[in-house]
Amino acid sequence: MLLMIPGPVQLHERIINSMCRQMISHRGAEFSKILKYCMDALKPIFGLKNGEVLLISGSGTAGVEAAISSFSKVKKILTIENGKFGERIGEIASKYCETKRLEFEWGRPVDLGEVEKAIKDCDAVAFVHNETSTGMLNPAEEIAKIAKENNALVIMDAITSAGGDYVKMDEWGIDVAVVGSQKCLGAPPGLAAVAVNERAWEYYNKKCPYYLDLAAYKKKLKELQTPYTPAVPLFFALEEALKIIEEEGLENRIRRHIILNSAVREWALAAGLELFPQPDGHSKYSNTLTAINLPKGVSDSDLRNTLRKEYGITISGGQDAVKGKIFRIAAMGNVGKLEVLSTIAAVEDVLSRFTKIESAIDVATKVLRDLK
Ligand SMILES: Cc1ncc(COP(=O)(O)O)c(C=O)c1O
Structure with a gap:
């Protein structure tokens, strides 16, 4: 059988084998080493130098919801939608803050002129980089540039781009980005990585959902741990997947x-x-x-x-x-x-x-x- 869908993807044998082992304590040194390796290896994949990558046991959507809800201390967020996952971002944002939803037909490009107009009364923007429902790569760098000119926070779903296409958070001016384990990273489903730069914390909203509160993940990082029991076998797999990426370059x-x-x-x-x-x-x-x-x-x-x-x-x-x-x-x-x-x-x-x-x-x- 061959899976050629946009996640879950076909697993490399090394990644399958990495999960066939005894459990370890998630509060022990061995797990901390794996967590640190994964976070460090994910940073260049996001193009992030100053900031951290926070790992949540949950699917990509958990990562997007964590990103939007944790940084929802905003007056109004603009969501850009030209496919299913853009629409989902709009739905998630609407739960946590005032949201202006800028919609385009599925498969049609984002009109940057419309973004420029719409962002005027917003102090944050969220969008999908690689819109998996339509096969369109949205102009992340251009959107971030418009956002920065308006001093807005930028949150990007990089769920099906990071690890398979260029994602340059620092260079483009993306403050928060999310990837799912089961896409271009080549690991099984069940982990979401949220990359966060320092500026994003100015928008931190402590009323976000308990499990998705990124401040808790950041705090626990001091001990190289996650706040709650992580999906340990998936960390074994992600570590191996990231080693394969390192070896390939x-x-x-x-x-x-x-x-x-x-x-x-x-x-x-x-x-x-x-x-x-x-x-x-x-x-x-x-x-x-x-x-x-x-x-x-x-x-x-x-x-x-x-x-x-x-x-x-x-x-x-x-x-x-x-x-x-x-x-x-x-x-x-x-x-x-x-x-x-x-x-x-x-x-x-x-x-x-x-x-x-x-x-x-x-x-x-x-x-x-x-x-x-
Ligand atoms: C661009 C994009 N965003 C979000 C998601 C949702 O991710 P998950 O199904 O892991 O929650 C997907 C899933 O295909 C996706 O392709």
Whole structure:
């Protein structure tokens, strides 16, 4: 079986094996060493020098909710929404502070002029970097620049970008960013890392939910511990996943993600398929997944059920508004040419039974040649 969905991802054998061991005390020296290693290794992945990475046992959403609720001492937060996860940010923010929701159609770019206008009466902004529901990479640096000109706090969901694409918190001016363990880091689901710079604490709201209070995580860091019992096996796995990233080198890893996912994109276009997102130069195609319109005459179950049954490959469908209209192929984590080529060859075969499609695997192999 092969998982080519945007998380959970296929696990490297070393990561699977790292979890097959006896438990350790989460208050002992061995756990502290693992926690410290994970926090230190995550900092360059976020592009953060001054600040800390706080690890929560919970999914990516727990990380986003911790970030927004812990730093909700704001007059008004602007949320930028052009897909499912942008909408979720708007829903989360609405629970904790006055929220102005700036909405764009799914798959359409963020209009930076609209952001500039909307931010005027806001002192914080939250948005998704890599919008997984549509395959669009939002212009983080440009949004942060507008926010800084208005002296606003910047919170970014980097759940499906960090570890697979560039995230440069210090350079871009992002104050808080979140990643989930089960995406480009290549670990199993269940941990969220929240990277926080020093400035963010000016916005700290002590009325945030108890378990998600980031000040508690920061305080306990002095003892190199988490405030509550962490998901210890997932820390074993995250440590191993981060060692694999260190061995590969972050630049190489990002380059690999860019090449693998552009191979999928180039293949789709050459096969005569249409990509779902419509970038404008500021917004770009995602480097970690590709969203493709389902061709006429092919249903979601025709494609995905046949793929799973005959090839053992799982890809994603569309969510909410685009359910049944698109399919998504993700190359995240530790997959390589083999997995990408098998997936597109299988998708091409299944689609060709229902619709006319060009054979375009050679286009992908040419792109993949750049990956030695
Ligand atoms: C961009 C983005 N944000 C948030 C989430 C939610 O993460 P989780 O399902 O780990 O809570 C996802 C999950 O796919 C995502 O892709």
